[in-house]
Amino acid sequence: MRNRPDTRDALIRSITRHPAAGALLMGMVVFLAFLGCQKPYTTPALAVPTPTFTPVTGPTANCAEVPKHDLTGYVNRPVTYIGDTSLSTDRFSDTTFGSAGVGAPDDLFIITVFSTAYYTFSMCGPTPTWDSYMALRTHCDDQATDVSTNDDACGTFSMIQTTLTPGVYYLIVDGLGSSDMGAYQLKVTAGPTPVP
Ligand SMILES: [Ca+2]
Numbered sequence: 001m002r003n004r005p006d007t008r009d010a011l012i013r014s015i016t017r018h019p020a021a022g023a024l025l026m027g028m029v030v031f032l033a034f035l036g037c038q039k040p041y042t043t044p045a046l047a048v049p050t051p052t053f054t055p056v057t058g059p060t061a062n063c064a065e066v067p068k069h070d071l072t073g074y075v076n077r078p079v080t081y082i083g084d085t086s087l088s089t090d091r092f093s094d095t096t097f098g099s100a101g102v103g104a105p106d107d108l109f110i111i112t113v114f115s116t117a118y119y120t121f122s123m124c125g126p127t128p129t130w131d132s133y134m135a136l137r138t139h140c141d142d143q144a145t146d147v148s149t150n151d152d153a154c155g156t157f158s159m160i161q162t163t164l165t166p167g168v169y170y171l172i173v174d175g176l177g178s179s180d181m182g183a184y185q186l187k188v189t190a191g192p193t194p195v196p
Pocket residue numbers: 090091092093100101102103104105106174175
């Protein structure tokens with residue numbers, strides 16, 4: 001029990017004999033107390049918007065019952081939709097292009113265009129792992145309403161670029177052959193109509 005007062009008294013005597021050392025010690029104590037009051041720096045969280053894809057009801061009876069994702073609020077977002085047609089079922093095809101999509105599972109998207117713009121629907125980017133086919137229509141299950149289609153814009157993946165006027169459109173991401181299916185990414189951008 002006497003060790004602590006003895007140590008304290010020795011410290012006081014030492015500081016009295018060596019005032020410079022005492023001042024240095026006090027400075028270190030104040031500096032350490034200052035550091036202890038500082039909050040650790042943390043990197044601010046980057047606000048990256050996450051799109052939500054809520055199945056919606058189409059404007060026509062034939063499309064109404066098909067689950068689909070709404071791309072309307074997704075245009076020009078700095079994020080990419082990640083999909084996988086192997087998790088879906090086969091509902092669409094496009095026999096105007098051979099037997100594109102026949103037997104292959106597909107994903108359906110809907111987008112409402114409010115003002116005329118040049119749209120890009122792109123799967124390009126990652127190395128293709130399967131052969132896709134893409135169709136943009138005004139009626140989801142009527143290939144006669146195709147606005148634009150594409151097979152191999154980037155490798156075996158697809159991209160559609162076209163000017164769209166106001167209206168509702170359906171985008172189908174499909175496999176070219178019956179065994180073509182798998183993961184993909186979809187990015188949608190819109191801007192001024194390019195000069196021909
Ligand atoms: Ca299909």
